[in-house]
Amino acid sequence: MPLPLGYPQPLEELIRSLRRLPGIGARTAERLALALLEWPEADLQALGQSLSTLRARLHPCTQCGNLADTPLCLICANPQRQTELICVVETAAQIPVIERCGSFRGLYHVLGGRLAPLDHRGPEQLRLAELHQRLAAGNVREVILATSSDVEGEATAAYLAMDLQRPGLIISRIASGVPVGADIGFADPATIAIALRARRNLG
Amino acid sequence: MPLPLGYPQPLEELIRSLRRLPGIGARTAERLALALLEWPEADLQALGQSLSTLRARLHPCTQCGNLADTPLCLICANPQRQTELICVVETAAQIPVIERCGSFRGLYHVLGGRLAPLDHRGPEQLRLAELHQRLAAGNVREVILATSSDVEGEATAAYLAMDLQRPGLIISRIASGVPVGADIGFADPATIAIALRARRNLG
The missing domain is CATH 3.40.1360.10 (Dna Topoisomerase Vi A Subunit; Chain: A, domain 2)
Structure with a gap:
């Protein structure tokens, strides 16, 4: 059971749901929930509707x-x-x-x-x-x-x-190799090995 | 009109909504929408419901x-x-x-x-x-x-x-001053000025 944050129940529920999203920590979930609370009622309804019906429509x-x-x-x-x-x-x-x-x-x-x-x-x-x-x-x-x-x-x-x-x-x-724009210094040994093996002759 | 991302309409709508949240850019909105799509249907419904009714319940x-x-x-x-x-x-x-x-x-x-x-x-x-x-x-x-x-x-x-x-x-x-745990080197001049003016005598 997570520590209650001192928000009323509906907001705590929303924060808990948002925390389950990837890359969203406790503070961010709280910030997002408070931002959502400032949205116009109609937009909030639309987002809620869009989530509720997402799976049915796709x-x-x-x-x-x-x-x-x-x-x-x-x-x-x-x-x-x-x-x-x-x-x-x-x-x-x-x-x-x-x-x-x-x-x-x-x-x-x-x-x-x-x-x-x-x-x-x-x-x-x-x-x-x-x-x-x-x-x-x-x-x-x-x-x-x-x-x-x-x-x-x-x-x-x-x-x-x-x-x-x-x-x-x-x-x-599809080809494997060093990503376009990447510094060779950051490539891992496996990528370098594959990039060498798949080298192209330039002339 | 933003560039369509090549997703079906319901997903594009959701991504556009999520982008309006603070700190959520185009790539993050897309990642979150795809993560939401993986949620169990019941959880998605619950989150949608919780958003739709948020303002009415608070x-x-x-x-x-x-x-x-x-x-x-x-x-x-x-x-x-x-x-x-x-x-x-x-x-x-x-x-x-x-x-x-x-x-x-x-x-x-x-x-x-x-x-x-x-x-x-x-x-x-x-x-x-x-x-x-x-x-x-x-x-x-x-x-x-x-x-x-x-x-x-x-x-x-x-x-x-x-x-x-x-x-x-x-x-x-409430007092103004240098935040607890903060390095003085990062405090702005106005904060330092106020922290000096409100200094406490230690003995």
Whole structure:
């Protein structure tokens, strides 16, 4: 039972809820709650409503598993996207990160996790049947594996590279290396090792 | 119109709302919204409900103006508090800060602001009539002025010191000086000047 802060019950409840958010400590939760109290009544209602109905209004895209408020997500529904290119990611939250680079015009497929034998997460918990279906349907030329470049992400990519194999399909993996703009001095040894191994010939 | 982040409408709305909170930038709002999406449905509903009903469930204490969910706030309703001591603060949010020091056992009075002639805030916008009423009612022995120690706070305290004067009533002002635990090297010149002027004789 946390120490009461001396606020009336409704405010204490709100502060306790806000503290559960990542990166929000006791003082910040208190500051946020007091700031919310200053909001116009209508805005507070709107935020409350938006939280209460969030899950009901969002569901996975029926094709790729991205977050959507329509049957198909905004990306799958866009006729200008290249349907012969599928980028496989772990979670829907990773899609906006890739979208913001502006250079990928294909579609996505959300795995809904990654292989983690120690946490009893095997291939049957990933959205793999749906991916096989999309590949069977036809015109996909290349699958880009964009799982994270940590141990579990690499293991998942390695598994997928075998599992998805079919004649004529290119399976690729996003590059690992030193982040753009980063000082080599801050890179960890594993990143340096991979950046050296994947070096490009300049001339 | 802010750049869309590529999330479905309900999530974009939530992110835009969260960005309005103090200290929450674009990336943090996004991170918080995605974290909220992972919450159990019931918790999300509870937080939404708690925000929607916050203002309806909270109102000023009928005696001191503190935040309350009962007619009298927790402090005014506590029979163990010293009713002959009233600490005057600018806002209800300052009360928990004073409560946490643990050494004040009197009551409070919330002004609901401070004098700010440039913003057209005069004495008539403060909860002064209520304070005069409490003083007239009888047993108050001392009023402690705990407005902020900036220009407007000092001006408000000076005004109150004159306005509240009545025979037998002690009017005091909290001390200004170098914060406890602070390095003198980081104190501003105005604080040092006040700390020097208010120096105590040690023997």
